[in-house]
Amino acid sequence: xxxxxxxxxxxxxxxxxxxxxxxxxxxxxxxxxxxxxxxxxxxxxxxxxxxxxxxxxxxxxxxxxxxxxxxxxxxxxxxxxxxxxxxxxxxxxxxxxxxxxxxxxxxxxxxxxxxxxxxxxxxxxxxxxxxxxxxxxxxxxxxxxxxxxxxxxxxxxxxxxxxxxxxxxxxxxxxxxxxxxxxxxxxxxxxxxxxxxxxxxxxxxxxxxxxxxxxxxxxxxxxxxxxxxxxxxxxxxxxxxxxxxxxxxxxxxxxxxxxxxxxxxxxxxxxxxxxxxxxxxxxxxxxxxxxxxxxxxxxxxxxxxxxxxxxxxxxxxxxxxxxxxxxx
Numbered sequence: 001x002x003x004x005x006x007x008x009x010x011x012x013x014x015x016x017x018x019x020x021x022x023x024x025x026x027x028x029x030x031x032x033x034x035x036x037x038x039x040x041x042x043x044x045x046x047x048x049x050x051x052x053x054x055x056x057x058x059x060x061x062x063x064x065x066x067x068x069x070x071x072x073x074x075x076x077x078x079x080x081x082x083x084x085x086x087x088x089x090x091x092x093x094x095x096x097x098x099x100x101x102x103x104x105x106x107x108x109x110x111x112x113x114x115x116x117x118x119x120x121x122x123x124x125x126x127x128x129x130x131x132x133x134x135x136x137x138x139x140x141x142x143x144x145x146x147x148x149x150x151x152x153x154x155x156x157x158x159x160x161x162x163x164x165x166x167x168x169x170x171x172x173x174x175x176x177x178x179x180x181x182x183x184x185x186x187x188x189x190x191x192x193x194x195x196x197x198x199x200x201x202x203x204x205x206x207x208x209x210x211x212x213x214x215x216x217x218x219x220x221x222x223x224x225x226x227x228x229x230x231x232x233x234x235x236x237x238x239x240x241x242x243x244x245x246x247x248x249x250x251x252x253x254x255x256x257x258x259x260x261x262x263x264x265x266x267x268x269x270x271x272x273x274x275x276x277x278x279x280x281x282x283x284x285x286x287x288x289x290x291x292x293x294x295x296x297x298x299x300x301x302x303x304x305x306x307x308x309x310x311x312x313x314x315x316x317x318x319x320x321x322x323x324x325x326x327x328x
Contacts, residue, residue: 022066026274026303032058033314036263040321041252048318059311062304069298082147102159161172170290177287191269198262206255213251248322256320270306277302 034054037043137145223240225233278299285296298304322328 001211018278024061026300027271027306029058029062029307030267030271030310032061033311036260036267036314037317038260040256040260040318041249043318044324046325048321048323051318052315055315056310059308063310064313065302066301066308069301069304095288132218174287174290177283181280181283183288184276184283188273188280191273195262195269198265200260202255202262205258209251213247217244218249220247233257242325245322245325245328248328252320252322259319260317263313263317266310270310273306274303277306 034051037051040048076325220240220243223236225237229237281299281302288294289296
């Protein structure tokens, strides 16, 4: 059974920008899909084909929306990369020349060390050489250095209370966002784990029922005749064929209810997770904007990914399908 990883898919699409045109909503795509069948055993092949074709049609439409989002992201890639460089440079106190030097493949160790020293001084007011010397101190000297450093930081905070407050507020906001991101991710993952357990239960039952089917079908298959057969052989073959079909119908009747229940549960879970997917995107967008200065992703992108995955799951509704005997 195909395992689900929607949450990873959402994180993987983190840096795609919002598409500024109207699109079909994820809910609307779900509404266009065929209903989950009540039974699949003995259903006419035309019904199955119509079901599959309907899914394929909706899936093609959804892919167009996703492709359009990717195209928009590609067109804004240079802008996004420039924003990231500018934000990182501002936060670390580096110049554009420093950033360009670091991005070169042939940057020397001395150049990299000089930039690292600049970052340390701008960010922590400590030189790289001083930090290296601290690492070579005794434990007692390290504690003394740390206390002196803390006193210096406290003195600076008293001299610039507004600046410290802004930094504290920003850090608190980032912490709250990261905490919420983790909580939402855990909720989503818990639901995905639930679906994964259902899928594993079907796999286990499938293994058991397949073994039984093969054991009972094997002696009957030896009675099937082809080519030139006597009337008695034909009669025996026809009877064996009906028995084999009956075994397959039994196999279907045991496994298909589990599969259909899994598909139904998957749909319920996905619909219930839409608010979490959307809120997670909002949180990730804000974190990305603050930390990297990148453009936000489309608010429904994770939902589109979830709907796309559901289409694959819905297509599995007929995994254990057995056609009417005359089509078997």
